[in-house]
Amino acid sequence: MIDVDVAVVGGGCIGLAVAAELADYFSSVALFDRDYTGSEATGAAGGMLAPIMELEFEEFELLELGRQSLHMFPQYCRRLEDETGMEVGLRQQGTFYVATHERQLQEVKRLYEYQQRLGLEVERLPVEILKKRQPALTDQLVGGLWIADEKHIDNRKFAAALYLLCRERGVEIHTNDPLVDLEYDSAARIKTLHSNFTSVQPDLVVLAAGAWTGLLPGLAEQDRLPVRPVKGQAVAVGLDSSFSPDSIVHSPDVYCVPHSPDRMILGATMEEKGFERRVRFGGLYDLLFSAAEILPALRDQPFLETWVGHRPASFDSLPFIGPSPSTKNLYFAAGHYRNGILHTPITAKLLKKMIVDSTTPELAEPFLPTPERLLI
Ligand code: GLY
Numbered sequence: 001m002i003d004v005d006v007a008v009v010g011g012g013c014i015g016l017a018v019a020a021e022l023a024d025y026f027s028s029v030a031l032f033d034r035d036y037t038g039s040e041a042t043g044a045a046g047g048m049l050a051p052i053m054e055l056e057f058e059e060f061e062l063l064e065l066g067r068q069s070l071h072m073f074p075q076y077c078r079r080l081e082d083e084t085g086m087e088v089g090l091r092q093q094g095t096f097y098v099a100t101h102e103r104q105l106q107e108v109k110r111l112y113e114y115q116q117r118l119g120l121e122v123e124r125l126p127v128e129i130l131k132k133r134q135p136a137l138t139d140q141l142v143g144g145l146w147i148a149d150e151k152h153i154d155n156r157k158f159a160a161a162l163y164l165l166c167r168e169r170g171v172e173i174h175t176n177d178p179l180v181d182l183e184y185d186s187a188a189r190i191k192t193l194h195s196n197f198t199s200v201q202p203d204l205v206v207l208a209a210g211a212w213t214g215l216l217p218g219l220a221e222q223d224r225l226p227v228r229p230v231k232g233q234a235v236a237v238g239l240d241s242s243f244s245p246d247s248i249v250h251s252p253d254v255y256c257v258p259h260s261p262d263r264m265i266l267g268a269t270m271e272e273k274g275f276e277r278r279v280r281f282g283g284l285y286d287l288l289f290s291a292a293e294i295l296p297a298l299r300d301q302p303f304l305e306t307w308v309g310h311r312p313a314s315f316d317s318l319p320f321i322g323p324s325p326s327t328k329n330l331y332f333a334a335g336h337y338r339n340g341i342l343h344t345p346i347t348a349k350l351l352k353k354m355i356v357d358s359t360t361p362e363l364a365e366p367f368l369p370t371p372e373r374l375l376i
């Protein structure tokens with residue numbers, strides 16, 4: 001049995017960033033991942049840092065969290081790159097949101113009206129200007145928006161750099177080591193955490209296991225976060241030198257995110273199919289069709305790979321960030337749904353404030369794991 005100050009369960013970008021942050025304040029931090037770090041939702045993501053474009057009608061509480069996190073990204077990545085020597089592919093080239101026919105145009109207009117009501121910095125541009133700014137856009141364009149401030153990142157490089165950052169800061173990383181049990185003591189604290197290969201006695205536990213967070217073995221009923229998997233299929237295509245858009249290009253049906261001058265991610269389906277892992281013909285077909293509708297030159301690009309990921313979704317689409325209402329030494333950082341990469345720096349910062357400074361910033365309030373949100 002090994003004593004540790006902090007045990008983090010989950011090695012996606014959220015778990016890694018929280019572990020790295022806490023390693024600045026605690027002398028022993030251990031992180032457990034049942035697979036390799038960054039293997040699930042983190043590796044499957046598109047890497048969009050787009051709090052405005054990704055905003056759904058009912059999710060306005062996410063806006064401020066996303067914007068503050070977006071604002072942190074340039075400095076966060078600079079520090080990450082300096083400490084690890086790894087480049088993470090942060091690109092600050094904005095987002096186009098475009099329509100090629102009437103149904104999409106209605107959706108673009110509705111979203112724009114909502115964004116205007118919230119006072120967001122979105123421009124509705126004439127087709128000629130959109131085409132001038134992004135010549136790869138189709139000639140069939142009927143309208144679109146431009147959001148200058150949004151960014152994107154290569155999520156896999158980001159996760160790899162966070163892994164290195166954890167190593168640099170002395171986090172003990174246990175990969176391919178699933179949690180098999182969790183024991184509580186009579187004072188409503190987690191006493192021990194057993195993985196396949198080791199057991200630790202932590203002062204503090206942070207659960208950041210994405211869609212698996214509520215399912216961890218040994219978790220008491222009251223700590224079972226209601227997080228469910230929402231399946232997403234995605235595709236990567238190569239880009240040759242004649243076709244290399246540098247902004248996100250989005251329609252109501254697909255997003256296309258250039259990760260580097262020679263790789264673009266097309267995503268992603270939204271499917272309530274539990275942990276089903278197969279790439280299906282229909283999902284792929286829809287993505288490829290919708291992407292070629294807005295960027296026709298994609299038809300000539302090489303196909304690279306396809307995969308499935310599982311977004312961790314809560315009932316209200318908001319993440320859980322903060323202490324368990326029932327267990328004294330337990331914190332959650334899970335349920336980031338469509339925004340895990342975007343919310344990484346702010347989640348690590350908020351948890352640091354709660355754990356190290358014993359303060360709960362106002363920004364965190366909607367995201368606290370209250371008994372109502374845990375349905376207990
Ligand atoms: N944030 C993109 C997605 O969840 O598909």
